[in-house]
Amino acid sequence: MTIAVAKLSDPVVRKVVEAINAGDRAAFLDLLAPGATMSDDGSDRELADWVDREIFSSRGHMEVQTEANGGRALVANFRNETWGEMRTAWRFEIAEGKVTRFETGQA
Structure with a gap:
């Protein structure tokens, strides 16, 4: 069973998922804090390159x-x-309404 995006509890995470599903790279990047970081399957990755390749x-x-x-x-x-x-x-760290770090990997 899936959870409707509009029903996600955290408003920043909700906007992140909305941006991903809409293919809206600008909206996604606007949700990131300056210097935000990420990892994929436990390895830190260069965020801009990763989101372009794996998402957008x-x-x-x-x-x-x-x-x-x-x-x-x-x-x-x-x-x-x-x-x-x-x-x-997916795990998100958020400060002042912006994603400072996210981690993703196979569940």
């Missing part, structure tokens, strides 16, 4: 299955044109 140029899309930690930890079916669909975990 490959038409990434998230269907959230569960949320925890006040909506800052998600399990979602993520798909893109490069890898197809996989079950992924």
